[in-house]
Amino acid sequence: xRRWLDLLYDASAWLAALAMIGVLVSVLASIVSRQLGFxxxxxxxxxxxxxxxAGFLAxxxxxxxxxxxxxxxxxxxxxxxxxxxxxxxALTGGLLLAAxxxxxxxxxxxxxxxxxxxxxxxxxTPLWIPQLTMALxxxxxxxxxxxxxxxxxxxxxxxVDSEEALHNE
Numbered sequence: 520x521r522r523w524l525d526l527l528y529d530a531s532a533w534l535a536a537l538a539m540i541g542v543l544v545s546v547l548a549s550i551v552s553r554q555l556g557f558x559x560x561x562x563x564x565x566x567x568x569x570x571x572x573a574g575f576l577a578x579x580x581x582x583x584x585x586x587x588x589x590x591x592x593x594x595x596x597x598x599x600x601x602x603x604x605x606x607x608x609a610l611t612g613g614l615l616l617a618a619x620x621x622x623x624x625x626x627x628x629x630x631x632x633x634x635x636x637x638x639x640x641x642x643x644t645p646l647w648i649p650q651l652t653m654a655l656x657x658x659x660x661x662x663x664x665x666x667x668x669x670x671x672x673x674x675x676x677x678x679v680d681s682e683e684a685l686h687n688e
Contacts, residue, residue: 524666525583531659532580534572538652541569561642568649575656579663606671614664621657628654 545566552559581587594605630636632647670676 524662527659528580528583528663531576531656534652535574535576535580535656538569538573538576542566542573545569561640561644564638564640564642564644568644568652571649572652572656575653576659578656579659582660582663582667603671603674606676607668610664610668610671614661614668617657617661617664621654621661624650624654624657 545562548559549562549566552562594602597605628647628650631645631650636646638644638646667676
């Protein structure tokens with residue numbers, strides 16, 4: 520199961536990286552087309568869709584690598600059962616918020632598909648297509664929070680405290 524979950528998080532990160540390449544290609548196409556005197560319609564919208572996809576698809580991988588911003592002012596001073604209780608409280612809150620986020624993201628994509636909602640730009644893209652990446656990213660984030668919650672509950676969660684916060688200018 521661990522191997523499958525890590526593969527899921529890595530696959531989501533790779534999709535985020537591909538979306539970032541999509542942003543680059545869209546922006547370059549827009550710049551080059553303007554310089555050469557023609558228009559490629561929708562490049563701004565597609566760059567935006569790809570940027571949103573990159574952000575949402577990278578959420579779970581970022582969580583699992585302990586790269587999300589955390590306020591550890593209180594947590595850093597706690598040990599043992601108190602630290603475990605605070606971690607469980609925080610992970611439970613994150614889990615519930617991720618569940619709501621995933622539910623409503625899937626619902627948004629579903630409703631957009633059902634009512635044939637399209638972009639108001641000149642690209643007229645069916646909105647459920649870019650919304651699928653948001654739904655997928657939030658579902659994988661929910662799975663990652665469940666994973667972290669279970670690991671913390673069993674006492675197997677490894678949190679590496681970053682020294683980066685201590686190095687400020």
